[in-house]
Amino acid sequence: MVVVLSILALAALVGLLYLLCYGGYQGPVDWIMRTDSHGDRGRRRVALTFDDGPHPVHTAPLLDALAELGVPATFFVVGRDVDANPELVARIARDGHELGNHTYRHRYLPLARSRSVERELDATDRAIARAAGVVPRIARPPWGGRSPRNVAVFRRLRKRLVLWDVNSYDWKGKPAAEVVRRVLARARGGSIILMHEARDGGETTIEAVRMLVPALRARGFELVTVSRAIA
Numbered sequence: 716m717v718v719v720l721s722i723l724a725l726a727a728l729v730g731l732l733y734l735l736c737y738g739g740y741q742g743p744v745d746w747i748m749r750t751d752s753h754g755d756r757g758r759r760r761v762a763l764t765f766d767d768g769p770h771p772v773h774t775a776p777l778l779d780a781l782a783e784l785g786v787p788a789t790f791f792v793v794g795r796d797v798d799a800n801p802e803l804v805a806r807i808a809r810d811g812h813e814l815g816n817h818t819y820r821h822r823y824l825p826l827a828r829s830r831s832v833e834r835e836l837d838a839t840d841r842a843i844a845r846a847a848g849v850v851p852r853i854a855r856p857p858w859g860g861r862s863p864r865n866v867a868v869f870r871r872l873r874k875r876l877v878l879w880d881v882n883s884y885d886w887k888g889k890p891a892a893e894v895v896r897r898v899l900a901r902a903r904g905g906s907i908i909l910m911h912e913a914r915d916g917g918e919t920t921i922e923a924v925r926m927l928v929p930a931l932r933a934r935g936f937e938l939v940t941v942s943r944a945i946a
């Protein structure tokens with residue numbers, strides 16, 4: 716009996732921690748801390764977001780595709796890679812896209828101390844400012860991992876903590892058409908769509924973007940940056 720109760724108590728504790736810290740979908744931490752995972756549901760606007768760049772191979776052709784399509788997007792960049800490829804980050808800003816902070820070393824933040832969360836965000840801000848001359852107002856924790864403690868750090872640094880409500884799973888190696896089908900089935904007014912520019916298979920993401928943008932427009936969606944979507 717004691718063993719059963721202990722196991723149940725442990726399961727409840729793990730469940731609670733999972734709900735508070737889990738990356739990905741909205742949970743209690745978001746209801747309490749008011750993080751953003753989508754914009755106004757009443758407007759036919761969606762935001763494309765690209766995480767984990769800049770990438771020496773994929774970023775330039777992705778920017779070419781977005782320019783051809785005439786679409787503004789939002790890039791959540793990793794500070795370490797910003798320092799390695801500052802010219803790509805300068806181009807992201809020059810092309811009219813929005814930059815967001817995705818930490819310096821792509822750390823899982825719920826296990827980090829507040830001070831290191833602050834350092835991660837601050838070092839990335841400085842890298843982006845050096846490269847592109849702007850300081851982002853939005854940030855996304857790697858894997859969406861968050862806890863009340865580090866959400867408070869984001870707030871103290873005046874960053875809107877931005878998640879997503881549509882996960883493209885573009886990193887799973889499925890064909891581009893399947894990624895597009897998945898996103899179209901889930902996109903609603905205000906949706907923030909999660910994609911990646913810096914995984915293996917970044918070509919698939921670019922191919923998916925080329926199909927996705929016209930399909931979203933055909934459904935009456937305007938494509939905007941995250942800041943506009945959540946304004």
Ligand SMILES: [Zn+2]
Binds near residue numbers: 856
């Ligand atoms: Zn990431």
